[in-house]
Amino acid sequence: MTADPDGVQKKRAYHICKRVFDLIMSLVALIILWPVFLVIAIAIKIDDPRGGVFYSQTRIGKDGRRFKMFKFRSMVTDADKKLKMLLKYNDVDGAMFKMKEDPRITRVGKFIRKHSLDELPQLVNVLLGNMSLVGPRPPLPREVKEYGLADVQRLSVVPGCTGLWQISGRNNVSFETMVALDLKYIREANIWVDFVILLKTFRIIISPNDAY
Known part of the structure; x- marks a missing residue:
């Protein structure tokens, strides 16, 4: 196999541009969206005063590195403890757990x-560099333990707040399809692809989606 210096250089330039774009956009978004953060925080506290506003969870990032991913809390405070009892009701095949009528959700x-x-606090993860605006979904450690050879390829790039999976049906697609979409993104990623994914993500935020 012959070397492809032009291809390597293009990828390097793409990743540099992507990181600069991530830094600028996440900082601007955090500044603009702070009133939205405040409203959501108040609503969470009124709905369930016992718990905190934010929720952090250990996820696996690029090259298998662990990091804390931030979200607005959307479940009861002891949700993780109740998970074992609900695993048999998983509505998604594969290593992921999703339940349409999850009783833990407030x-x-x-x-x-x-x-x-609930994903907005991940903008902080983008600033820190352990996530990008666009990329594969960051998996949980217990999910990675069940990964096959193809699945592990998802850990070759920085995970994202949104990606092909999120704009292609999200919970209506199987785990295998999600992996296929993530690998397709890794192969074809460029500035234009990222821009299109972000535009479609904004549409999902404005209009309700099938997330659960």
Whole structure:
């Protein structure tokens, strides 16, 4: 196989541009959206005063590195403890767990999930560099333990807040399809692809989606 210096250089330039874009856009978004953050935080506290506003969870990033991913809390405070009892009700095949009528989700949680507003604190992860605006979904450690050879390829790039999976049906696609979409993105990623994915993500935020 012959070397492709032009291809390597293009990818390097793309990743540099992507990181600069991530930094600028995440900082601007955090400044503009702080009133939205405040409203969501108040709503979460009114709905379930016992818990915190934010929720952090260990995820696996590029090259298998662990990091804390931030979200607005959309579940009851002891949601992780209740997970084992609910695993048998998983509505998604494969390593992921998703449940359409998850009893752990709060009333406000259902709304912010439908509009993907629970994901907004991940803008902080983008600033820190352990996530990008666009990329594969960052998996949980227990999910990675069940990965096959193809699945592991998802860990070759920085995970994203949104991606092909999120704009292609999200919870209506199987785990295998999600992996295929992530690998397709990794192969074809460029500035234009990222821009199109972000535009379609904004549409999901404005209009309710099938998230649960």
